[in-house]
Amino acid sequence: MTEPVVSRKTYALTYGGLLLLTVATTLLSYIDMGPFNMVVALVIAVVKASLIAAVFMHALYESTLVRVVLAGGILWFLILISLTMTDYLTRYR
Amino acid sequence: MTEVMLFGGLFMAFSVYRIAHARAFDLGSNDMSIVLGSLNTAVLISSSFTMALSVHAAQEGKTRRLAWFLGATIVIGALFLGIKFTEYYLHYQDRKVPGVWFETNTPDAAGFQMFYVFYFLMTCLHALHMTVGLAILLTLLGMTLLGRFSREYHNPVVLTGLYWHFVDIVWVFLYAIFYLPGRHL
Numbered sequence: 668m669t670e671p672v673v674s675r676k677t678y679a680l681t682y683g684g685l686l687l688l689t690v691a692t693t694l695l696s697y698i699d700m701g702p703f704n705m706v707v708a709l710v711i712a713v714v715k716a717s718l719i720a721a722v723f724m725h726a727l728y729e730s731t732l733v734r735v736v737l738a739g740g741i742l743w744f745l746i747l748i749s750l751t752m753t754d755y756l757t758r759y760r
Numbered sequence: 761m762t763e764v765m766l767f768g769g770l771f772m773a774f775s776v777y778r779i780a781h782a783r784a785f786d787l788g789s790n791d792m793s794i795v796l797g798s799l800n801t802a803v804l805i806s807s808s809f810t811m812a813l814s815v816h817a818a819q820e821g822k823t824r825r826l827a828w829f830l831g832a833t834i835v836i837g838a839l840f841l842g843i844k845f846t847e848y849y850l851h852y853q854d855r856k857v858p859g860v861w862f863e864t865n866t867p868d869a870a871g872f873q874m875f876y877v878f879y880f881l882m883t884c885l886h887a888l889h890m891t892v893g894l895a896i897l898l899t900l901l902g903m904t905l906l907g908r909f910s911r912e913y914h915n916p917v918v919l920t921g922l923y924w925h926f927v928d929i930v931w932v933f934l935y936a937i938f939y940l941p942g943r944h945l
Binding site: 671672673675678679681682685686689692693696697698699700704705708709711712715716719720722723724740741743744747748751752755756758759 | 764765768769771772775776779780794798801802805806808809811812813816819820921922925926928929932933935936937939940941942943944
């Protein structure tokens, strides 16, 4: 079928990066940042998920069509969250 | 896409309850075993790495190496489930399984129990995906040993890789919302 699009070195570097980010997010969670503990945890999770999708899942190397489908999934999820939050984030005051 | 919506709906419901019971959900998160949770995150990322190397081996047509990496992915994936079930057992001993035997002395007991409802629902759904993934990987390993895959034909390996990495991504977020937010308390 196809030739390998990603070298094993790239995979190894990504793996190392993911482990480092896991250690970082775990250590950061011990610091009291008020409401930003959740924000920091989620931002690092998004970075890790992006690394997995881009390199392990080859999203970086796919055609535009595949990337549009991926972006569509993320977009629909964001619509789900943001429209719900317009209600619940303004409710308890 | 359907999987994003399946887990996405649960993530959204979790957010709604977290906003309503912020303190109780932080206390619930503080209750989690950070050691087992972080260890499991590293374990699952490792299995994604060996899965990526499996796909790499398949694309090069090196079936011997493919079989070894598939086997490694299966072993590491099973290790994840083992650690996860150890955690469940500890919750069980701790009377933290939602239901009539649930015990807590936190102020917002209902919200605190709700945290555990989401925790069990979402991590069990994730563990179910892992189990299905392991079954598929075992099938792939069998097919590899029977010589069904080659440089020309190995699409099932690539597709299973996508599934496995997706399940890994879901765990990255589960780890972030269940184990980390209340750690500093």
